[in-house]
Amino acid sequence: xxxxxxxxxxxxxxxxxxxxxxxxxxxxxxxxxxxxxxxxxxxxxxxxxxxxxxxxxxxxxxxxxxxxxxxxxxxxxxxxxxxxxxxxxxxxxxxxxxxxxxxxxxxxxxxxxxxxxxxxxxxxxxxxxxxxxxxxxxxxxxxxxxxxxxxxxxxxxxxxxxxxxxxxxxxx
Numbered sequence: 001x002x003x004x005x006x007x008x009x010x011x012x013x014x015x016x017x018x019x020x021x022x023x024x025x026x027x028x029x030x031x032x033x034x035x036x037x038x039x040x041x042x043x044x045x046x047x048x049x050x051x052x053x054x055x056x057x058x059x060x061x062x063x064x065x066x067x068x069x070x071x072x073x074x075x076x077x078x079x080x081x082x083x084x085x086x087x088x089x090x091x092x093x094x095x096x097x098x099x100x101x102x103x104x105x106x107x108x109x110x111x112x113x114x115x116x117x118x119x120x121x122x123x124x125x126x127x128x129x130x131x132x133x134x135x136x137x138x139x140x141x142x143x144x145x146x147x148x149x150x151x152x153x154x155x156x157x158x159x160x161x162x163x164x165x166x167x168x169x170x171x172x
Contacts, residue, residue, distance in 0.1 A: 008106040008148050009097060009123070009161065010049055012040065012069070013116050015142040015169075017061040025086060029064045036142040036169040037065045041072025043172055047165070049146060051077045051108035055096050057085035062110045065142070069110075077108070085111045090118035100153040107153075113139060120145045123161040143168040 015033030029037070044050070050073055056066045058081045066079065084092055093115050100107050109116070120137040124147060137145055147161040 004150055005105065005152075006148055006150050007104075007153065007156075008049070008146060008164075009156075010044070010051060010106065010108040011116050011120050011139065011145045011147065012065070012108060012110045013113055013139040013141055013143050014057065014059070014062040014065040014110060015040075015068070017141070025059045027059070027061050029061050029068075033061070033065070033141065034068065037068035038072050039169060039172045040142050040144055040167075041069035043167060044069070044144065045072055045074050047146075049106065049108075050075045051106045052104040053077055053100060054079040054108045054110065055082050055085060055100075056080070056110040057088075057112060058083045059086045059112070062086075062112070066110055085109070087112060088115045090115050090122055093119045094123075094156065094158075097156055098154050102152055102154075104153070120147065120163070122158040123147055123149075123156070124163045125159050137163065137166065140168055 015037040016030045017027045017033060018030040054077050056062050117137055117139045144167045146165040148164050149161040
């Protein structure tokens with residue numbers, strides 16, 4: 001039985017990372033990233049976007065992004081540091097969203113490009129009937145896309161969501 005519950009999926013690309021001589025998964029945030037992440041957290045709080053659950057890539061820069069966003073949200077959602085979200089494709093990220101518990105109304109996914117931008121683009125794209133280009137949503141570092149859809153997480157499919165808001169640190 002399908003739910004008529006409106007759900008909100010918040011997609012957050014990790015904040016700007018540094019490039020020290022370490023494995024990609026271990027790259028930390030750059031100074032700009034450490035500045036932008038709390039600003040994004042405050043923006044989410046001010047716009048009533050408090051997640052019930054967070055799925056965060058296990059990469060260092062994503063975890064550090066969450067550590068700086070979290071205190072600004074004014075709550076303590078359940079957090080899962082997910083190895084599958086690191087360098088994930090849009091399809092893998094969609095699977096992670098489909099696995100969310102039905103009791104969850106708002107979820108925050110902190111991950112990486114190109115998968116995150118691709119996911120936002122595919123979830124909000126209308127069904128393509130011709131060879132025309134799909135709309136593309138581009139998420140620079142620390143950008144947030146807020147999507148809404150009606151139904152259950154498990155039945156979330158491309159073209160089902162609508163883009164409610166797209167914000168970048170430059171907008172703040």
